[in-house]
Amino acid sequence: MPLRPVQVNIKALDAPALGRFWAAALGWTASAGTPGVTTYVGPAGPFVWPDPVALGIDVVTVPEPGTKTKNRVHLDLATTSAAHQAELVARLRSLGATPADVGQGEVPWTVLADPEGNEFCVLEPREVYRDTGPVAAVVVDCADPRAMARFWDAAIDWTLHEASDDQAVLRSARGVGPYLEFIRTPGVKTVPDRVHLDLLAYPGDDETAETARLRALGATDLDLGQGDVPWTCLADPEGHELCVLALS
Numbered sequence: 001m002p003l004r005p006v007q008v009n010i011k012a013l014d015a016p017a018l019g020r021f022w023a024a025a026l027g028w029t030a031s032a033g034t035p036g037v038t039t040y041v042g043p044a045g046p047f048v049w050p051d052p053v054a055l056g057i058d059v060v061t062v063p064e065p066g067t068k069t070k071n072r073v074h075l076d077l078a079t080t081s082a083a084h085q086a087e088l089v090a091r092l093r094s095l096g097a098t099p100a101d102v103g104q105g106e107v108p109w110t111v112l113a114d115p116e117g118n119e120f121c122v123l124e125p126r127e128v129y130r131d132t133g134p135v136a137a138v139v140v141d142c143a144d145p146r147a148m149a150r151f152w153d154a155a156i157d158w159t160l161h162e163a164s165d166d167q168a169v170l171r172s173a174r175g176v177g178p179y180l181e182f183i184r185t186p187g188v189k190t191v192p193d194r195v196h197l198d199l200l201a202y203p204g205d206d207e208t209a210e211t212a213r214l215r216a217l218g219a220t221d222l223d224l225g226q227g228d229v230p231w232t233c234l235a236d237p238e239g240h241e242l243c244v245l246a247l248s
Contacts, residue, residue: 002157003199003210003244005180007040007058008075008138011194012116015039015061021115022057024095025077026134037061043133051203054133055177058198066117066194070102072185073195073240075120076109076178078129078136085110089122118194128179135178138197141185142238148182151237154217156199189239192224196241198231203247207232211244 012018016030019039023030031047033040040047042056079085089110093099096115104111108124121139123129129136142148149168153160158180162169168182180197201207211232215221218237230246 001202001205002155003201003214004157005055005197006052006200006245007056007198009196009198009243010057010059010118011062011066012059013062013065014116015059018114018116019057019059021095021097022059025092025097025114026057028056028134033058055135055138067191068117069191071119071193071195072141072189073193073197074118074139075135075195076129076137076139076181077120077122077134078132079123079125080130081125085122085124092122116194131176132178137179137181140180140182140240141187141189142182142240143184143188144238145182145184147237151217151219152180152182155214155219155236193241196243198243198245200245201247207244207246214244 010018015037016039019030019041022041026041028041029044030039030041037060039059040056041059042052043054045053077088079088089112092112097112100111100113100119102111102119110122111119112122113119123136140148145166145168146163149160149163152170157173158170159173160168160170166184170180201210211234214234219234222233222235222241224233224241232244234242234244236242
């Protein structure tokens with residue numbers, strides 16, 4: 001069975017602080033993952049592993065600060081009305097978010113950066129995102145959305161909703177949670193992102209075999225200085241980082 005996305009991984013100099021920001025931003029809770037290393041952000045309630053109830057956020061401590069290069073992966077946040085959008089932007093800024101200019105020009109959404117400089121968008125109300133929860137989409141800049149659709153449709157167990165020259169869209173087959181969107185964007189990837197997806201095999205499946213399957217689809221091994229760890233770091237055919245986690 002294909003892998004399932006289980007969390008968005010965000011690197012941070014101060015994982016607990018950034019975890020608290022995202023928990024407050026989304027109305028979720030932050031809890032210690034690996035003490036001193038990771039902070040997990042997800043909906044209120046017990047953390048169920050290896051079957052989390054939502055696509056959460058895992059904030060991971062790293063020693064290096066981010067670069068000034070725009071991340072090619074970011075989150076879009078959903079709103080229900082113009083008033084909600086304005087209130088959310090104001091609340092996020094009070095929590096430490098700052099306005100960000102990524103060349104968006106005049107658009108109906110608001111681009112912000114979290115306290116460690118990771119860009120994200122607060123969208124105007126859109127019907128398509130009415131049932132996603134606070135995170136509308138995980139958005140990935142890419143050169144070829146059709147190629148990304150072919151890889152990711154085979155790699156994960158989500159349903160492909162759209163594949164065109166401009167964008168590809170996937171979502172959980174259960175019809176819940178955020179979308180995964182690949183948007184054709186100028187430029188090329190030049191530095192590692194601070195944001196990526198973590199994937200997990202289903203219980204009873206072999207993550208080693210699943211990792212080999214991703215390589216056969218076009219993924220390549222990636223050395224981020226992770227050393228000897230129980231997960232596998234890969235890059236998709238356009239170089240976007242992803243990790244295949246271990247079930248145990």
